[in-house]
Amino acid sequence: MLKPETLRERRKRELRRQLSDTATRMFLERGFDAVRVADVARACGVTEKTVFNHFGSKEALLADRWDTHVEALSARLADSEPLDAALEVLGEELDFLIASARRHGWAEVRRFGELVRATPALVAHHREARDRLTEAAVEALATRAGTTPDDPIVRITAAAVTGLWNVYALSLQRHQVKGAARAAREVRADLARAAEALRRGL
Amino acid sequence: MLKPETLRERRKRELRRQLSDTATRMFLERGFDAVRVADVARACGVTEKTVFNHFGSKEALLADRWDTHVEALSARLADSEPLDAALEVLGEELDFLIASARRHGWAEVRRFGELVRATPALVAHHREARDRLTEAAVEALATRAGTTPDDPIVRITAAAVTGLWNVYALSLQRHQVKGAARAAREVRADLARAAEALRRGL
């Protein structure tokens, strides 16, 4: 009863995917600022306006993993301890990264990180996504604890937990030169250390 | 030996102040998006370009307290426990807010918060400032602990501590209807509860 995907919907989905993929590739090749939205549109055979019909901003064109993280963390928080939930999600992200590296090469993965870090607009977009993650965590934690999203304990817990994403990003950046496998191990160790500090208390 | 303020410097400082004050007032009156940078420039008798010579962005025109917070937190972290430092800074901010409310009225203070919350560009600017605060905390904590800013423990501590700013903002929003004095008391209580949760551990 919930399957009949109409042609219009498939086209829409495919175009969206094509736009995002094309844009991401172009951003990686030429840099975010050097690519105009009109360029992406032309490369996909549509007009600029169509791009903005599908994406709310130029930054949103970049294929990122935030939606996955939000969904995964919300799900895990429903039946795991907060810190465990976060470590599991970030562990999976690390696995995904290794898989990506196998397909596109570790250098490409690193270039993606450098692109984001080097582009103020993308950094800002990253921050917004992190806030979405925190809000999702607040929601999930409040539900689980039977309190409201206004509860200070819930909010500080969510902030601390999503702080692990900071640790993840920086740790990855720091250890990336050591290659995929070794970096992954070091990142896991850093995350475990940070989580333990939160668990024990400051 | 460090005082001779030249005329040029005074003019610069005064113009900067005038621009920021004028812009903030106009934003509060007409809304952020309804005020063009050229409007602010005209109101101050300068050109648009001059405004951008003084401020990096339209959002930066809004007079906010972040620089004060960054400075204060950095200073306190040098010789207090992290959580105490944060609570002290936020306590002072609350005092400042009460003083502001006495001068401009509590309603004005609330409208300021609503302006920021209702304006996506200002929310983004707020996020960036929070990150600056976190980075400053990392720096200070690393110095104090004798480690590097890469240390996962330092980073998660900084993230958790600046998470208190989240609690502060939301708590203030939640209790603002009760009036300045009562709201301040409630906010302090919420902050104390959140800090205690971090101290005890998750």
Next chain:
DNA sequence: CCGTTCGTTACAGTCACTGTAAATACTACT
């Protein structure tokens, strides 16, 4: 009084993003 330095101005331009209306492509119904 004079050369230098520094901020403002005028101007021209780029580009993300928006609104609107007409055209086109698909869907659903008979």
Next chain:
DNA sequence: AGTAGTATTTACAGTGACTGTAACGAACGG
């Protein structure tokens, strides 16, 4: 299959933040 309705793309015309540059003028140091 035809057709009425709906979703999406297009063409077009804008808005406004932000940038670069060169000329100008005012304050600085001597």
